[in-house]
Amino acid sequence: MSKMGGFFGKVLRVDLTTRTSSVEALSPEFCRKYVGGALMGAKFLYDETPAGMDPLGDDNKIIYLNGPLSATDTPCASRLCIVTKSPLTGTVTAAFSGGFFPVELKRTGFDAVIISGKSEKPVYILIKDEKVSFGDASKYWGLNIFDAQLYLKEDLHDQNLRISCIGPAGENKSLMAGVFNEARAAGRKGIGAVLGSKNLKALVVKGTHEVPVADVPAFKKAVADILKHFKESPMVYPVFSKVGSACALEATNALGVLPSHNWENSEDVDWDALIGPSKISELNVTKNPCYKCPIACSQVRLVSKGRYSGISTEGPEYETLFSLGSLLGIKSHEFTVVADRLCDELGLDSISAGATIAFAMDLYERGLFTETDGLELKFGKEEESLRFLRMLAHREGFAEIFADGTRRAAKIIGKETDKFTLEVKGLELPAYDVRGLKAHGLNFATCYTGADHNKGYAFQEVFGVPVPHPVERLAIEGKGKLTKYNQDFAALFDILTYCEFPAVTALTAVFQQSMAAVMAAVTGFDYTEEEMWVVGERLNNLCRLYNNREGFTRSDDSLPEKIKKQPLKFGLSKGEMISQEDLDFMLDEYYEARGWDKNGIPSQGKLQELGLA
Amino acid sequence: MVTIEIRSLSYVSEIFPAKRFAYDVDEGTDVHQLLKKLDAKYSLGQYIYDEKGVLSDNIRIILRGLDVRFMRPEEWTLKESDIVLVMPILAGG
Numbered sequence: 001m002s003k004m005g006g007f008f009g010k011v012l013r014v015d016l017t018t019r020t021s022s023v024e025a026l027s028p029e030f031c032r033k034y035v036g037g038a039l040m041g042a043k044f045l046y047d048e049t050p051a052g053m054d055p056l057g058d059d060n061k062i063i064y065l066n067g068p069l070s071a072t073d074t075p076c077a078s079r080l081c082i083v084t085k086s087p088l089t090g091t092v093t094a095a096f097s098g099g100f101f102p103v104e105l106k107r108t109g110f111d112a113v114i115i116s117g118k119s120e121k122p123v124y125i126l127i128k129d130e131k132v133s134f135g136d137a138s139k140y141w142g143l144n145i146f147d148a149q150l151y152l153k154e155d156l157h158d159q160n161l162r163i164s165c166i167g168p169a170g171e172n173k174s175l176m177a178g179v180f181n182e183a184r185a186a187g188r189k190g191i192g193a194v195l196g197s198k199n200l201k202a203l204v205v206k207g208t209h210e211v212p213v214a215d216v217p218a219f220k221k222a223v224a225d226i227l228k229h230f231k232e233s234p235m236v237y238p239v240f241s242k243v244g245s246a247c248a249l250e251a252t253n254a255l256g257v258l259p260s261h262n263w264e265n266s267e268d269v270d271w272d273a274l275i276g277p278s279k280i281s282e283l284n285v286t287k288n289p290c291y292k293c294p295i296a297c298s299q300v301r302l303v304s305k306g307r308y309s310g311i312s313t314e315g316p317e318y319e320t321l322f323s324l325g326s327l328l329g330i331k332s333h334e335f336t337v338v339a340d341r342l343c344d345e346l347g348l349d350s351i352s353a354g355a356t357i358a359f360a361m362d363l364y365e366r367g368l369f370t371e372t373d374g375l376e377l378k379f380g381k382e383e384e385s386l387r388f389l390r391m392l393a394h395r396e397g398f399a400e401i402f403a404d405g406t407r408r409a410a411k412i413i414g415k416e417t418d419k420f421t422l423e424v425k426g427l428e429l430p431a432y433d434v435r436g437l438k439a440h441g442l443n444f445a446t447c448y449t450g451a452d453h454n455k456g457y458a459f460q461e462v463f464g465v466p467v468p469h470p471v472e473r474l475a476i477e478g479k480g481k482l483t484k485y486n487q488d489f490a491a492l493f494d495i496l497t498y499c500e501f502p503a504v505t506a507l508t509a510v511f512q513q514s515m516a517a518v519m520a521a522v523t524g525f526d527y528t529e530e531e532m533w534v535v536g537e538r539l540n541n542l543c544r545l546y547n548n549r550e551g552f553t554r555s556d557d558s559l560p561e562k563i564k565k566q567p568l569k570f571g572l573s574k575g576e577m578i579s580q581e582d583l584d585f586m587l588d589e590y591y592e593a594r595g596w597d598k599n600g601i602p603s604q605g606k607l608q609e610l611g612l613a
Numbered sequence: 614m615v616t617i618e619i620r621s622l623s624y625v626s627e628i629f630p631a632k633r634f635a636y637d638v639d640e641g642t643d644v645h646q647l648l649k650k651l652d653a654k655y656s657l658g659q660y661i662y663d664e665k666g667v668l669s670d671n672i673r674i675i676l677r678g679l680d681v682r683f684m685r686p687e688e689w690t691l692k693e694s695d696i697v698l699v700m701p702i703l704a705g706g
Contacts, residue, residue: 102621234702235703235704236623236699236704238624239623239624239703239704240704240705243706244705245705247703247704247705248624248703248704248705248706249705250622250623250703250705251622251700251703253676254620254622254698254700255678255698256678278691318705320705321706385645431630432706436678453706454706457706459704462703462704462706463703463704463705464671464672464673464700464701464702464703465702466670466702470670470673470680470681472680472682472683473680474678474679475683500706501704503702504706505704557617572675572677572678572696572698573678573680576678611682
């Protein structure tokens with residue numbers, strides 16, 4: 001290898017307690033093995049933080065990372081990864097966002113920024129290449145995420161700065177607070193509360209370093225091959241570019257696996273006609289692509305008539321059409337635009353926020369929680385939902401009970417209300433009724449950070465992608481092996497900080513091969529397709545080790561009661577559920593495929609094989 | 614005569630009169646015979662058959678909630694009010 005590309009070989013450490021920073025070198029061996037993104041972040045967190053620490057305490061760290069492809073000409077590689085211990089789930093977690101911040105962060109010349117300690121007062125960190133400074137964030141505390149970015153740029157006299165920040169939800173340490181850059185959310189698992197606990201309002205970056213590429217001709221060829229796959233895909237440009245992730249709703253609605261009314265699915269409704277991709281795309285006004293993305297899935301939408309006229313948002317994505325649409329029994333596509341915008345402003349994870357409101361509505365209608373300060377929390381109520389979102393972010397009134405998500409709310413309320421929560425390890429379920437998608441359900445049960453759809457997406461079941469082979473979505477047998485495949489597949493894009501969407505649409509059959517080619521060209525390491533699979537598997541095992549150390553066991557790899565005991569009522573998945581017996585069968589198969597014992601503990605042999613022993 | 618409902622998604626739905634429509638077939642017709650009829654009437658074949666003329670891996674035909682690829686032949690026969698979903702590979706999420 002003539003020179004190492006892709007990496008700068010440096011990590012920046014920032015201590016908020018002492019307001020100091022230092023730079024450490026990363027060895028080429030470390031870079032090759034831990035690559036970047038979720039894997040490098042999990043390695044730092046595992047090695048540097050004590051077991052059992054309070055996620056909102058001084059010991060926890062916030063780790064910002066990219067992968068080696070960021071800020072190169074690789075299409076769709078502008079992704080930010082933030083790793084920390086989640087205060088919502090108690091697990092290691094990694095959250096992601098796109099946009100332009102990720103590239104600017106990489107150009108500061110660091111492969112990772114590790115933030116530790118706690119500031120006494122609100123603070124922002126400014127990184128301009130190697131220069132690190134701290135600023136008083138008192139005047140930005142309380143601002144929404146758009147205003148915070150606007151005023152920081154104004155005050156620092158530089159419109160080209162890129163900013164990652166929290167809104168009121170993060171400041172108030174709501175466990176459904178995200179971290180936002182531009183209008184992009186690294187939304188889930190309560191990572192915004194970790195920034196809030198450190199009094200860290202924002203990370204502001206500007207960089208001028210070019211990312212070195214080891215073999216430019218090979219890199220150009222690898223990129224051309226990726227773009228060729230994009231062009232040949234029947235989905236990427238013809239559909240995905242036009243409507244974005246919303247197109248998933250057509251599939252889930254058709255299969256009867258789009259959850260509604262807090263997963264009661266109590267009405268046989270054609271949600272596709274009400275809030276589906278065709279309907280929501282009527283509001284499209286422009287697009288806002290990430291850096292070097294030719295797909296440009298992110299749609300900017302504007303309501304131009306009626307009660308919400310004049311309100312725009314970047315989104316809503318598919319997940320928000322569910323969480324602030326069907327899940328609340330709200331049939332207005334225009335409302336989802338407004339609620340999406342409000343979640344962004346407040347710095348809320350729109351999935352957990354919507355799921356928590358749906359849970360509260362379910363309890364209200366059952367008469368199990370009615371002390372709502374006069375707020376009529378019935379399904380379908382729009383104004384009440386918007387009010388509740390604001391209350392959640394500010395921990396206002398009765399919303400204090402719900403501001404940390406459904407698991408904690410059920411514990412406070414009691415009355416066996418945990419029967420009506422839909423969460424795994426504390427993380428609210430995303431937009432897939434896994435009673436009709438068995439491998440997707442097994443991923444929710446076993447994913448290292450709770451019910452996260454992106455970390456083991458069963459694209460075979462939801463979308464019919466025949467990779468590695470066609471799959472019957474309702475079958476139980478074979479789903480353990482398939483889930484291992486899907487999680488290790490997804491781990492790679494989380495490690496490389498590559499966008500999931502092209503990975504599971506245009507590149508599905510060749511993803512590891514394509515990434516090996518571009519990674520070898522960029523870094524100069526002789527990465528192979530096989531090694532790409534190994535690094536993915538390494539992430540899932542390292543995270544398992546972290547969670548085992550925190551006390552997680554097989555009993556935590558579970559599914560909510562409604563999924564296990566309440567069959568679906570309508571549509572093409574009518575009668576389906578995942579019983580405990582089915583889950584146990586799939587878990588046994590999954591653990592065996594992973595080389596873990598019956599309790600979900602990785603074997604020494606497996607750890608040695610992955611270089612983790 | 615048996616009346617079923619044909620449903621389709623995304624770009625495949627553009628060849629049909631609607632995303633959901635009722636369709637009559639003779640009693641005893643199975644799902645593969647139905648697909649041949651739909652091919653003859655709407656040129657569906659370009660979306661569902663591969664170059665060898667067999668059902669492509671890039672399409673799912675869902676009958677009573679199940680992918681016909683995994684159903685036994687005796688389950689293929691269409692019944693009154695059956696829903697047949699023609700589902701190309703999609704994406705999103």
